[in-house]
Amino acid sequence: MATVTEPGHSCGTSVLVRRVVGGDERAWRDLVDRNGGVVWAAARAYSATRADAEDVWQATWLSLAENLHRIRDAEALPGWLVTTARRESLRLARARRRESPAGLDGLLVETADNGGDPESAALRSVLAARLARAFSQLSGRCQRLLRVMAVAPEASYEQISRALGVPRGSIGPKKQRCLRTLRQRMLALGGVEEPEVAL
Amino acid sequence: MTGAGTELGLLGRLFRTADPTPARAVSRAYRVGRGLAGGAAARRFVLLSDSADAASSAGSEVGERERGLVFAVAGRVLDLALTPEEPGSLRASGMVLSRSGQPVPGGEVVFRHPTGTRRGELDAGGGFRIRAVPAGPVSVLLCPRTGGRAVTDWFVC
Numbered sequence: 001m002a003t004v005t006e007p008g009h010s011c012g013t014s015v016l017v018r019r020v021v022g023g024d025e026r027a028w029r030d031l032v033d034r035n036g037g038v039v040w041a042a043a044r045a046y047s048a049t050r051a052d053a054e055d056v057w058q059a060t061w062l063s064l065a066e067n068l069h070r071i072r073d074a075e076a077l078p079g080w081l082v083t084t085a086r087r088e089s090l091r092l093a094r095a096r097r098r099e100s101p102a103g104l105d106g107l108l109v110e111t112a113d114n115g116g117d118p119e120s121a122a123l124r125s126v127l128a129a130r131l132a133r134a135f136s137q138l139s140g141r142c143q144r145l146l147r148v149m150a151v152a153p154e155a156s157y158e159q160i161s162r163a164l165g166v167p168r169g170s171i172g173p174k175k176q177r178c179l180r181t182l183r184q185r186m187l188a189l190g191g192v193e194e195p196e197v198a199l
Numbered sequence: 200m201t202g203a204g205t206e207l208g209l210l211g212r213l214f215r216t217a218d219p220t221p222a223r224a225v226s227r228a229y230r231v232g233r234g235l236a237g238g239a240a241a242r243r244f245v246l247l248s249d250s251a252d253a254a255s256s257a258g259s260e261v262g263e264r265e266r267g268l269v270f271a272v273a274g275r276v277l278d279l280a281l282t283p284e285e286p287g288s289l290r291a292s293g294m295v296l297s298r299s300g301q302p303v304p305g306g307e308v309v310f311r312h313p314t315g316t317r318r319g320e321l322d323a324g325g326g327f328r329i330r331a332v333p334a335g336p337v338s339v340l341l342c343p344r345t346g347g348r349a350v351t352d353w354f355v356c
Contacts, residue, residue, distance in 0.1 A: 020232070028232030032225065040220040054224045055355040058313060059336035061228040062353040066338075092355045095251035095266050128213060135210065150210035179206055 014074035021069050032061065035081050038152035042082045042163040045144040046089035048096070056092060060085045078155075082163035134185035142178035149175060227313065241340060241350040244270035244277060266356065270339070272349040274298055277308075277341060281356050284330065289356055291329040295321055295341060302326075305344035312337050332356070 013034070019027035039060055040053070047053035063084055064077075071077055135143060148155065148163050161168040250267040270277040279293040291310060295303040302325030310317040310332045319329035321343070339351045 025232045029229050032228045032232075036220055036225060036228065040224075041214075044218060050218065050221070052355070054221060055335045057220070057224050058227050058231075059353040059355050061231045062313070062336055062338070065231045066350075067352070088355055091249060091251055095249075095356075127209075131209060131213060146207065146210055147214060150207045151214050153207065153211060182206060 013077055017068065017071065017074040017077065028065075031064075031077075035078055038078065038148065038155045038159055038163060039081050039085050041148040041151035041155075042085040043089050044151075045147045045163070046086055046093060048093060052092055052096070053089070056085055056088045059088055078159050079162040082159055086163055086165060130186060130189045134182055134189055137185050138178060138181060141174070142181060145171070145174055146178055146182070241348040242272050244272045244275075244339070244341075244349050244351040246351070246354075247271050247276075268354075270351050271298075274346065275303065275341065275343070275349055277339065277349075277351070279339065281332070283334075287334050288330075289332045289334055291317075291319070291327075291332050293327060295325045295327070295343065303343055303346075307342045309340040309342060310337050311340055311350075 013031075016027045016031050016034075020031060040057060043053040043056040043060070044050070047056060060081060064081060071080060135146070138146070144164055145160070145166075148160055152159075155163070157168050157171050160171055164171075166174070247269040248267075250265075264282060266281045268279045268281070270279070274297060276296045276298065277293065278296065279291060282290045282292070284290045291308075293308075295306070295308070297303055302323075304321060304323045304325055306321045308319045308321060308327045308329065310319075310329055312333050313336055314333075317329050317332050319327040321327050334356060336353050337356050338353045341349045
């Protein structure tokens with residue numbers, strides 16, 4: 001997914017929105033490509049299952065399609081998307097009475113059953129398992145923050161703030177604290193050396 | 200691993216490998232662009248309450264099976280209950296009232312979902328009942344016999 005924070009893209013978003021409102025389907029696909037990473041990260045961070053996250057993802061884009069002509073400031077679009085995804089994820093989680101774990105343990109189990117391709121083999125590596133286990137031991141807040149920052153490294157602090165519903169000024173310190181805790185968990189689980197098999 | 204960038208980079212690669220945005224989801228999002236004006240012409244309902252929020256804040260089991268939502272737009276209130284029917288589908292029932300609490304008889308309630316619609320007629324008391332609403336993203340369109348149409352934002356049920 002391309003960045004949504006580079007100056008060129010920021011300008012491009014306004015143009016894209018105008019083209020989409022004018023019925024340009026290609027421009028719509030570009031909007032999805034540019035913002036999809038952080039929308040998925042927000043939906044997944046607050047959804048119990050991938051199926052729930054997919055429903056939220058789709059509802060978010062459907063809502064955008066019908067509200068796009070109401071968005072006066074195109075620069076606000078990425079924030080609108082992640083806020084919508086987060087709110088709908090939380091509402092769905094409450095409606096279905098599920099917690100919203102963002103951990104990786106279950107995913108690694110699923111992936112381990114997918115056969116012997118190189119990526120699956122890599123995921124079964126010691127480091128991947130250790131990283132996943134350390135991550136799953138973090139608080140829910142840390143898991144959500146690191147997931148969004150890891151999956152959408154191009155996201156601005158403003159977007160992350162909206163995606164997680166936390167003050168923008170707190171993101172940097174929280175990120176450092178969460179990473180420090182992750183390192184400690186990794187150490188406790190057996191070390192933080194470089195992976196023998198690249199992820 | 201020696202730095203924050205490295206750790207986040209590894210986590211990012213792990214997530215992108217183990218939990219990427221599903222290709223089918225991206226395709227569905229692309230397809231949304233083919234019908235951009237679906238409900239844009241109607242007035243927008245505003246969500247007034249959702250029993251999921253109330254049950255959560257109260258810590259109660261109210262709404263365990265049934266989810267109640269209330270939407271409003273100028274002159275109209277849509278009181279909606281969603282009840283699980285079979286795996287993957289729900290029964291929708293409810294009433295359409297005027298702002299003064301009077302039933303709005305006649306017309307149609309349409310549940311829009313990504314692959315079609317489910318429709319129900321408003322009876323003389325402003326009530327409706329629609330079966331087999333697919334679980335997932337939906338939006339409710341009210342088409343009363345008198346007055347303008349109104350539509351809710353998309354939400355997941």
